[in-house]
Amino acid sequence: MIAFAVCSVLCLLGLSLAAIGMRDIRAASAIVYGASGVLCAGLVVVGLRVLATQADAESMRVPVGLPWLGAHLQIDALAAVFLVLLGTGGAAASLYAIGYGRHEHAPLRVLPFYPGFLGAMTLVVLAADAFTFLLSWEVMSLLSWAMVLTHHREEETRSAAYLYLVMASLGTMMLLLAFGLMAGAAGGYEFAAMREAERSPGVAALVLGLMMVGAGSKAGLVPLHVWLPVAHPAAPSHVSALMSGVMTKVAVYGFVRVAFDLLDPVVWWMSVPVIVAGAGTAVMGILFANVDADAKRILAYSTIENIGVIFAALGLALAFRANGMDVLAALALTAGLIHAMNHMLFKSLLFMVAGAVLTATGRQDLDALGGLIHRMPKTALLALVGVTAIAALPPLNGFVSEWLLFQAVLQSPNLTQPGLQFLVPAAGGLLALAAALAAACFVRFFGVIFLGRPRTNMARDAAETDRWSLAAMAGLALLCVLAGVVPGLLIDLIAPAIDLVLGARMPAQADNAWFTLVPVAEVQSSYSGFLVMVFVAISGGAAAAAVYRFSSRRTRRAPAWDCGFPDADPITQYGAGSFAQPIRRVMAPMIAARETVIMPPPGDMGPARHSVVTEDLAWTRLYLPLSALVGLAATRLNALQFLTIRRYLALVFASLILLLTGLTIWN
């Protein structure tokens, strides 16, 4: 199995090189995307086989890299879960890109990086030593950076890419320190050696903190999220889908691998920052999604929210495990991993929808769209599945993972520490708020884009997207429904991974009647997505039949909303800003929203103006001062460029004396 996975990685990397030479071939993008899709599907098969057969970990040592270390690769159940996730996301994005790539005006700017990016992400998941992990992590960051820069002529794209590069460097540096600490003085860089190593709780806490910054900056934990809403939308849509849907999950994988598999001991208080950061991220992310008016930025902010949910689940699992409640920890970790899987499905789907809308209309600001359900009915239907799933409505998959997470939250009275007993329900409250806001956000997303009347000519003249894109979206939508209706299969599938890292698993779900989920015990709670779907179908169908049967069948046409404005402009419709206003006003302090109204004086015929500014407090209060500080330090240190020889010597001399003195005191 591992040989097959490694071959796929090599093929993907080789495909990157080959793509450079395909400059003159017309079908280059179809070839590259098609081959990437097939290889990704192969990875899914590998992952599924490892999970289904519950095979033991397979490892491999390739003699490349550091001479005394080599590259250690391993495929175990945890890696297999993420291989399935990555392969599914990659295959769908590749399928979509076969169609979408035709509309790109510069496809060659993406082609050489795309397969390599997939390959590097796979390698991160397969890596079994720190060096291979960090190297592939860096390749992943760099290649995705190159794809963010695709539309490099736009100033905003360039600054987004720069910000991404800075944040990626910060993250990798933290990972480097974390792995260095775990390897210890002996320098055991293989994961197997790290698992065995002994370390004090203080060191373990430091490693966990570094991992939160390192993996969190890639995944989008607040306040390390600032690059995500600018960089993800800047890339072409299939790349946005991969970055949001898959790359953030690779970061989650890194955190899970370290926090649950390699790191020991984890004491209960170490879970507190993870839970707090997760719940806070969820609320902040979805708040910004609610007030933003750009389709792809909304999706990127929603990614931040979902990452928050996942991290909250991981933190909860850490807390349960530290208390020795392995089955409950398995419940929380399952919720986290299933949510990661679900988020990959619906976020990729929604980014593809945004891409299809962008291709059809050329616009991605909500206030330029509207009424697309008439022009793009198939896309609209698939988008409806996606937004229902992401808004966590039953019977779709988003509900399953959030429900599992809340089941875990409800078990918090079993925790022995009063601090956690207090914190976890509070975090649960925040998560509930985030879920409600997510529903509001995606009502707005779908309503403004697809319903009502077109707000611009571009939206009026839109046409349905191509078949490849529709096929990819339909596949993801189908998986969303399946994962929602028969979640037990998915839970049983990833159970070996949970067992691997926790030594416990959730009760098997396959034998429950009606595909019912029973996370703890039947007397406490159970949920059957299948029955809910049947109920929704029957009641919805009956209601529709009743309406058609008992209402007048004749279609009547009458002026809509004809309250004194017979020729109402489409711009007077309830728009993105209208949806956002109540939430923006209520949450104004958190997003620093300011409204200004400029009224013309009486007698003046000029229009009144209303403007709204929101700002990301993390950006203005943390990043701008920090960058000002760095700039100031750089200016001051510039003086060091213009010293005399004697002063340079004096600097060298002073540092030498300082080091020698330090050495003396140390001894």
Place this chain on the structure above:
Amino acid sequence: MDGYAFDIAHLLSGSLVLVSFMMIYQDRIYALLNTFAMQAVVLALAVAWQAFIQGAPHLYATAAIALVFKAMIVPWALHRMVARMGIQRQVETVTGVVPTMLAGMGLVALSILLMLQLTAAAESALAREDLAFALSVILLGMLMMVTRRNAVTQVVGFMSLENGLILAAAGAQGMPLVVEISVAFSVLIAMIVIGVFLFRIRERFDSVDVETMGEFRGDRP
């Protein structure tokens, strides 16, 4: 024999440190050059003594190089150049002599503390003392380079630093390539002396004060 050998080696290395201190308080260039020549002679003696007690004949070559090149040729050449080029004969210091001397004492204390700690596991007391003295000479040489403005005194400071390195290399028993190292350093010093004087920086800059050289660099804003 052992105690006797140790005492003489100790005396010679200690004298080297003493001469380094003497170099710090010279305020005339000629006197400084003479003191440097004296330091080279002491170094030659110390290395020769090491050659004798270690029974390592190749160290005699190092001693000879020190004696001929550093105690005679270089001081003589510098004398001639200073005289012919009319370089200011006063040594321009950055700080006063007394603070410099105090700093020098601190450096000696630091190097002895450090070296005696680090080499606590070594058996030979001789090598330990020798290393401590050598580090003192190196640090004093650097101190001199840092606290003198004049290019000639900086060259002298560098050569004194290098004397400390040779002392360390000779004192450590069984250190390979000692002779080669000393030859290489001698060549390096010759290049620096040539660099300072053959290219006549005095004619271009009207001084061999290195502070003034900085003003002629193009990159100053």
